[in-house]
Structure formats: C-alpha cells, structure tokens
Amino acid sequence: MELVFDGHNDVLLRLWRTMKAGGDPVAEFMNGTTEGHIDAPRARKGGLAGGFCAIYIPSGELILKEPDESGHYVTPLSDPLPLGPSLEVALEKAAIALRLERAGGWRLCRSTADVRAAMDEGVFAAVLHMEGCEALDADLDNLEVFYAAGLRSLGPVWSRHNIFGHGVPFAYPMSPDTGPGLTDAGFELVRACNRLGILIDLAHITEKGFWDVANTTDQPLVASHSNVHALTPVARNLTDRQLDAIKESGGLVGLNYAVTMLRPDGRDNVETPLSDMVRHTDYLVERLGIDHVALGSDFDGASIPEEISDAAGNQNLVAALRDAGYADEDLRKICRENWLRIMASAWHE
Numbered sequence: 001m002e003l004v005f006d007g008h009n010d011v012l013l014r015l016w017r018t019m020k021a022g023g024d025p026v027a028e029f030m031n032g033t034t035e036g037h038i039d040a041p042r043a044r045k046g047g048l049a050g051g052f053c054a055i056y057i058p059s060g061e062l063i064l065k066e067p068d069e070s071g072h073y074v075t076p077l078s079d080p081l082p083l084g085p086s087l088e089v090a091l092e093k094a095a096i097a098l099r100l101e102r103a104g105g106w107r108l109c110r111s112t113a114d115v116r117a118a119m120d121e122g123v124f125a126a127v128l129h130m131e132g133c134e135a136l137d138a139d140l141d142n143l144e145v146f147y148a149a150g151l152r153s154l155g156p157v158w159s160r161h162n163i164f165g166h167g168v169p170f171a172y173p174m175s176p177d178t179g180p181g182l183t184d185a186g187f188e189l190v191r192a193c194n195r196l197g198i199l200i201d202l203a204h205i206t207e208k209g210f211w212d213v214a215n216t217t218d219q220p221l222v223a224s225h226s227n228v229h230a231l232t233p234v235a236r237n238l239t240d241r242q243l244d245a246i247k248e249s250g251g252l253v254g255l256n257y258a259v260t261m262l263r264p265d266g267r268d269n270v271e272t273p274l275s276d277m278v279r280h281t282d283y284l285v286e287r288l289g290i291d292h293v294a295l296g297s298d299f300d301g302a303s304i305p306e307e308i309s310d311a312a313g314n315q316n317l318v319a320a321l322r323d324a325g326y327a328d329e330d331l332r333k334i335c336r337e338n339w340l341r342i343m344a345s346a347w348h349e
Contacts, residue, residue: 014036036300036310049118133154166208177206
C-alpha cells in the first residue's frame with residue numbers, strides 16, 4: 001500500500017456540523033461513520049496517512065447552478081463574511097482538532113518530522129490549514145494565535161471575496177481571470193506568512209491574485225487542490241501560464257478529486273472515470289515534472305468519483321496511476337514526498 005499525505009480535506013467542516021447537531025465529533029472520527037469521506041478507520045483502509053485539514057467558514061450549502069442548454073454554468077460568489085462570527089467558527093474547528101489530538105485520534109503536526117513520525121506510527125498526521133481567511137483581522141493578531149495552535153498553511157481566499165483578496169466562482173467554462181487580486185491587507189498577509197513559515201495556498205484565488213502572490217512571496221507556489229484548465233476549463237483550474245510559474249518556483253499542484261474539475265464537461269457527476277484523474281495527472285507531470293505533482297483530494301468538500309467513493313478507496317487511484325505506467329518512485333513522490341519537500345521549504349526547515 002502506498003501511503004498518501006493529502007493536500008486538502010474538509011473533514012473539520014463535517015465534524016463541526018456533527019458537533020452543532022449535538023453529536024460527538026471526536027467519536028465520529030475515531031470510531032468511523034457512514035457519512036462523508038474521512039474517518040480514522042477508512043483512512044487506515046485506504047492508506048490515507050495524513051493531510052491538510054481545513055478550517056473553512058461555510059456560507060451555507062454550496063449549490064452549483066444548473067448548466068444551461070450549452071452545458072455552461074456560473075454559480076454566484078458567496079457574500080463576504082464578518083470577522084466576529086467567522087472567528088467563532090474557526091476557533092470551534094481548531095478546538096475539535098485539539099480535542100482529537102488529546103484523544104489520540106490524530107496528531108497535529110507542526111513540522112515535517114512530526115508528519116513522518118506520525119506516519120511511521122500509524123497515526124493520522126493532521127496539519128491545520130485555513131481555507132479563506134475570514135477569521136483573521138487586518139492587523140493579523142489572530143494569525144499569531146492560530147500559528148501557535150498549529151496553523152501551518154492558509155489560502156488567503158476561498159471562492160468569495162474578503163479583506164485580503166478575491167476568489168474565483170465555480171463556473172464552466174471560465175478563465176480564472178475573474179477580477180482583482182490581493183488587497184493591501186492581502187500583501188501584508190503574504191509577507192507575514194513568509195516570516196512565520198506558513199505555506200500559502202493559491203487554490204481559490206483569481207489569476208490576478210495568483211500573480212500578486214507570485215511577485216511577493218519567497219515560497220514555492222502551491223495550489224493544493226486544483227487541476228488543468230486546458231483539460232477542464234472551470235475557473236478554479238490552472239492555466240498553462242500558471243503551471244509554468246509554479247514549476248519555475250519549484251512549487252507544486254495537488255490533483256483535486258472533485259469531479260467538476262476533472263470531467264471535460266465540468267459537470268457534477270460522480271460517474272467520472274479514473275481515467276480522467278490519470279489524464280490530469282499526466283498533463284501536470286508533463287508540464288511540471290514528477291517532483292511538482294501531488295494529491296489534494298478535497299475529501300468531505302466535493303463530489304468525487306464513485307470508483308474512489310471515500311478515503312477507503314484512495315488506493316484505487318494509486319492503482320490506476322500504476323497501471324498507467326507510474327513507477328514506485330514516481331508514486332512515492334506524488335503520494336507524499338513532494339508534499340513533504342514543499343512543507344519543509346515553506347516552514348523554514
């Protein structure tokens with residue numbers, strides 16, 4: 001079994017909703033559930049050894065707009081969110097992560113040594129990520145607190161605007177060049193992440209924002225859960241020019257399992273073959289090189305191919321890549337080693 005360190009999941013969102021409904025999020029993760037994609041038993045079965053676990057502030061349920069007669073759709077951006085309620089939700093999710101660590105359900109990792117140790121011991125290696133920074137104030141005082149709690153990665157925006165920058169909509173077909181980029185506060189956020197050693201994720205930002213970060217950061221460029229715009233032209237996917245910049249920086253792209261970002265038609269249909277995932281992987285490897293491609297599942301945050309279904313089916317993708325000609329060393333890089341290299345760089349190791 002090829003152990004996988006994954007670039008993005010939303011398991012904390014699902015566990016937070018369980019808590020809000022009166023359930024026990026720690027027991028749900030540790031003992032297993034039929035809900036969603038990730039828990040400890042299914043992760044072990046599928047070789048999912050760890051990943052970036054997102055603190056994401058929901059705007060209600062995201063419902064993709066139905067395509068028109070041409071198959072095109074543009075889902076309106078969610079409205080910006082206020083700081084106070086967003087901070088409350090973020091702290092609740094961070095608390096779930098800390099409770100899970102105390103209970104032995106996973107280990108919160110602050111270094112690549114922590115990640116490797118957890119993987120060696122068979123403990124889920126969780127790294128705290130913030131997907132959209134609505135919980136941060138413009139002065140970035142909260143950033144210091146979240147860093148102390150274990151935050152080691154953030155995306156300045158999700159697919160909505162905030163005080164730091166602008167996000168892209170869920171739309172097909174559409175360029176990622178959908179509006180402005182970073183605000184003045186966003187540039188300061190990038191500089192603070194460089195200083196602290198927090199990985200900056202470009203997965204949901206506009207193309208203008210992508211270049212703003214590229215021209216400001218001292219880190220390799222990373223899109224944790226994005227795919228190829230030339231194959232699936234949704235606004236969330238990366239153009240060839242963006243891919244070339246990521247390669248030049250020594251960065252990384254994590255293959256997103258979301259079917260809307262894999263299928264040629266951009267539709268939300270789980271009857272999406274693994275060949276579409278291999279097709280995007282092949283393109284990324286050819287454009288970037290084997291050292292710059294990884295996995296970023298979006299488990300618990302998107303519809304994924306039914307041939308994977310959940311974390312327990314993760315090895316089905318590994319097998320498909322192996323069948324497509326990827327050697328064992330290639331798979332080690334894609335499944336975990338490339339992420340570990342990028343983390344070490346961003347975290348000043």
